[in-house]
Amino acid sequence: MVAHSPRRPRSRARRRAIAALRMLAALVLAGGIYALVSPNAQANAPGQLSAAAQEGRALYETSCISCHANNGQGVEGRGPSLIGVGSAAVEFQVETGRMPAAAQGAQLERKPPQFNSDEARQLGQYIQELGGGPEIAFQGEQAPKGDIAHGGELFRVNCSSCHAFSAAGGALSSGKFAPSLEPSTDRQLYAAMLTGPQNMPVFGDNQMSPQDKYDVIAYVQNLKSDTDPGGWGLGRFGPVTEGVAIFLFGMVLLAFAALWIAGKS
Amino acid sequence: MKKRKFDVKQLPAATAGAIDDRYKVATPLRSFLNKVFPDHWTFLLGEIALFAFIILLLTGTFLALFFEPSMQEVTYQGSYLPLRDVHMSRAYETSLELSFDVRGGLIMRQMHHWAALLFMAAIVVHMARVFFTGAFRKPRELNWIIGLLLFWLGFLEGFAGYSLPDDALSGTGLRIASAIVLSIPLVGSWVSTSLFSGEFPGEIILERFYILHVFLLPLVLLTLITVHVGLVIVQKHSQFPGPGRTNHNVVGERWFPRYVLKQGGFFMLVFGVLALMGGLFQINPIWLFGPYEAAVVSSGSQPDWYVMFLDGSTRLMPAWEIRAFGYTIPAIFWPTVVLPGLLTVFPMFYPFIEARLRKDKGFHNLLERPRDVPERTGLGAAGITFYLVLTFSGGNDIIADKFQISLNAMTWAGRIGLLVLPPLAYYVARRICLGLQQHDREVLAHGVETGIIRLLPDGRFIEVHQPLAPVDEHGHGELPYVGAPVPKKMNRLGALPPAVRGFFKPIEEPAPPKPKDREKIETH
Numbered sequence: 001m002v003a004h005s006p007r008r009p010r011s012r013a014r015r016r017a018i019a020a021l022r023m024l025a026a027l028v029l030a031g032g033i034y035a036l037v038s039p040n041a042q043a044n045a046p047g048q049l050s051a052a053a054q055e056g057r058a059l060y061e062t063s064c065i066s067c068h069a070n071n072g073q074g075v076e077g078r079g080p081s082l083i084g085v086g087s088a089a090v091e092f093q094v095e096t097g098r099m100p101a102a103a104q105g106a107q108l109e110r111k112p113p114q115f116n117s118d119e120a121r122q123l124g125q126y127i128q129e130l131g132g133g134p135e136i137a138f139q140g141e142q143a144p145k146g147d148i149a150h151g152g153e154l155f156r157v158n159c160s161s162c163h164a165f166s167a168a169g170g171a172l173s174s175g176k177f178a179p180s181l182e183p184s185t186d187r188q189l190y191a192a193m194l195t196g197p198q199n200m201p202v203f204g205d206n207q208m209s210p211q212d213k214y215d216v217i218a219y220v221q222n223l224k225s226d227t228d229p230g231g232w233g234l235g236r237f238g239p240v241t242e243g244v245a246i247f248l249f250g251m252v253l254l255a256f257a258a259l260w261i262a263g264k265s
Numbered sequence: 266m267k268k269r270k271f272d273v274k275q276l277p278a279a280t281a282g283a284i285d286d287r288y289k290v291a292t293p294l295r296s297f298l299n300k301v302f303p304d305h306w307t308f309l310l311g312e313i314a315l316f317a318f319i320i321l322l323l324t325g326t327f328l329a330l331f332f333e334p335s336m337q338e339v340t341y342q343g344s345y346l347p348l349r350d351v352h353m354s355r356a357y358e359t360s361l362e363l364s365f366d367v368r369g370g371l372i373m374r375q376m377h378h379w380a381a382l383l384f385m386a387a388i389v390v391h392m393a394r395v396f397f398t399g400a401f402r403k404p405r406e407l408n409w410i411i412g413l414l415l416f417w418l419g420f421l422e423g424f425a426g427y428s429l430p431d432d433a434l435s436g437t438g439l440r441i442a443s444a445i446v447l448s449i450p451l452v453g454s455w456v457s458t459s460l461f462s463g464e465f466p467g468e469i470i471l472e473r474f475y476i477l478h479v480f481l482l483p484l485v486l487l488t489l490i491t492v493h494v495g496l497v498i499v500q501k502h503s504q505f506p507g508p509g510r511t512n513h514n515v516v517g518e519r520w521f522p523r524y525v526l527k528q529g530g531f532f533m534l535v536f537g538v539l540a541l542m543g544g545l546f547q548i549n550p551i552w553l554f555g556p557y558e559a560a561v562v563s564s565g566s567q568p569d570w571y572v573m574f575l576d577g578s579t580r581l582m583p584a585w586e587i588r589a590f591g592y593t594i595p596a597i598f599w600p601t602v603v604l605p606g607l608l609t610v611f612p613m614f615y616p617f618i619e620a621r622l623r624k625d626k627g628f629h630n631l632l633e634r635p636r637d638v639p640e641r642t643g644l645g646a647a648g649i650t651f652y653l654v655l656t657f658s659g660g661n662d663i664i665a666d667k668f669q670i671s672l673n674a675m676t677w678a679g680r681i682g683l684l685v686l687p688p689l690a691y692y693v694a695r696r697i698c699l700g701l702q703q704h705d706r707e708v709l710a711h712g713v714e715t716g717i718i719r720l721l722p723d724g725r726f727i728e729v730h731q732p733l734a735p736v737d738e739h740g741h742g743e744l745p746y747v748g749a750p751v752p753k754k755m756n757r758l759g760a761l762p763p764a765v766r767g768f769f770k771p772i773e774e775p776a777p778p779k780p781k782d783r784e785k786i787e788t789h
Contacts, residue, residue, distance in 0.1 A: 257534045
């Protein structure tokens with residue numbers, strides 16, 4: 001037996017081994033490209049989420065997933081996709097108790113929140129890391145200081161047509177409404193302007209800069225804390241309650257006065 | 266030197282004598298002071314309006330000292346911080362100064378506004394009293410028409426005042442008024458251009474409204490009020506039917522001295538209620554509305570309550586625009602020009618229409634109780650219902666929001682209600698009137714229910730009635746039905762001791778019941 005000739009055709013076993021290797025390389029290549037191109041593959045890996053986002057993910061998977069589906073993809077006709085909504089929207093919806101929703105209707109209402117604000121922020125962090133989106137521009141509960149008078153001008157032009165001059169809220173069409181701003185915190189006000197929840201338009205940063213938003217927040221918070229110099233404000237609903245007051249209080253009182261004084265003879 | 270005698274007791278008589286020597290006032294004054302007012306509390310409703318008007322003149326004069334109707338643009342530097350450095354008109358600036366910097370300015374402003382609302386409310390309630398009791402009939406048709414004019418003048422006066430502070434709410438109202446004027450075919454744009462001296466808002470409208478509000482309209486109002494009250498004195502007061510009251514007398518109390526004191530007291534009560542409201546309830550917080558800018562329209566922008574029915578009619582009107590012969594009639598023309606026109610003309614001619622329909626040419630100094638003219642009462646109820654549906658529709662967005670009803674549902678409820686509810690109110694009110702009449706007739710025929718059920722020897726039960734007068738052989742009373750109140754309870758007939766009189770404590774001890782009376786009732 002002499003040494004193997006190079007011309008000698010490869011053995012069947014060897015050919016098979018090489019084919020298997022090629023197949024493996026192709027698979028690795030395809031998988032690698034897929035892994036690079038697909039964002040989900042990366043985000044799916046729990047190891048790459050921050051600690052807060054992982055906490056949020058755990059909350060998400062017990063309370064949100066039934067409507068918004070796995071990884072916030074959304075379910076047609078049940079809950080929208082959360083990819084790209086950002087942490088501001090999540091914090092607003094969860095902190096005001098609107099999410100998790102009790103039922104689908106013309107509009108979700110504020111109710112006692114299911115999660116505390118830490119949990120709401122964890123949820124927001126998870127959605128933020130999942131798909132990005134607008135975030136509240138300040139840390140902490142208090143918005144940076146704003147100019148009340150300028151905020152008032154912005155509020156009257158942009159907000160009062162729905163929320164009313166007094167921020168007490170107003171009706172929209174078909175059962176929708178602009179809610180009262182009475183219970184709103186700085187963060188909620190900022191998030192609402194930034195993300196435009198439900199029927200509210202979005203006031204993006206190019207429309208209304210963060211400083212403008214701080215001004216509006218300063219005006220609204222001042223409006224709420226401002227005592228009415230003229231006495232009881234009658235809910236600050238305008239002439240409707242004033243008309244009710246003149247009849248129920250003024251006219252009724254004077255009718256009794258007339259009864260009394262006419263009876264004294 | 267003889268000491269001059271000065272007798273204090275003789276002073277009033279001597280003064281009066283001296284005045285009469287010179288001006289001959291004793292004879293006319295005597296008949297005036299002897300004027301008799303019938304005593305019924307509903308006759309005081311119009312006086313609430315009169316007293317509110319006096320308070321409007323007083324508080325308005327105070328406000329006029331500090332207010333400037335100028336549309337010159339200024340930068341606010343006053344003491345209300347949330348509006349610092351904001352551009353506004355001088356009119357709005359002085360309104361803010363009145364509210365925050367002038368001592369007592371805010372309560373004066375609020376009393377003025379509440380008094381305006383009360384003035385209109387009292388006019389409407391007084392008008393309802395006059396209508397439902399038939400007080401507008403001959404010879405008082407003219408006074409009814411004057412009263413109606415007073416309502417519309419008060420309406421305009423109130424609207425002018427609402428527009429003056431130049432806050433965002435009043436500017437919005439003015440913008441709507443300009444749209445209403447523009448909607449009038451042919452002349453609309455000419456009228457609007459001359460009213461605003463060019464395009465809305467122009468630079469002169471506030472000065473014009475100011476002269477209207479503080480001079481022209483109050484002058485006309487004052488004149489008409491004088492004629493209105495003067496006619497009541499000349500034509501004598503109407504009165505409800507009752508014992509001793511006829512078409513040719515007035516039963517009541519003399520004007521002087523006790524009635525004057527009562528009137529003075531009532532004025533003080535009206536003043537007190539308005540001062541209370543001005544101090545306790547905030548009205549028209551102009552600082553919250555901000556200065557008027559065309560782009561600022563707050564939700565919940567309403568006019569004051571007496572204009573709200575026109576806002577309501579506008580909200581309920583479908584958007585039907587008519588285009589013909591090169592002209593456009595916008596939908597707003599019908600609810601805001603045609604409707605108020607009808608609401609002026611029809612009530613104005615109503616006394617004559619009713620007299621024609623009832624073939625009634627007589628004088629009427631005796632009033633009719635609402636139940637005795639069921640058709641008129643029904644018509645009045647229908648009118649009030651119509652007005653109320655419109656007024657509530659004027660605030661339908663506030664109602665929708667606060668009671669969580671769809672705004673669209675509110676609009677449709679208003680549209681359907683406007684057509685369905687007035688006829689229903691007519692029917693119900695008429696049936697109630699007929700029922701009340703029937704009950705009066707029953708009491709006149711059979712007497713008052715005593716609450717005593719008697720068991721007869723044959724086992725029957727009968728209810729014992731107390732007849733009001735001697736009865737005929739069938740046991741029926743012989744009193745005719747005259748439209749006067751009929752006693753319906755035994756204690757009105759003296760069966761029970763009279764109610765204890767006195768407001769805080771009894772002013773007299775009640776007399777013990779006489780045993781004889783009780784027996785007499787039971788033996789019937």
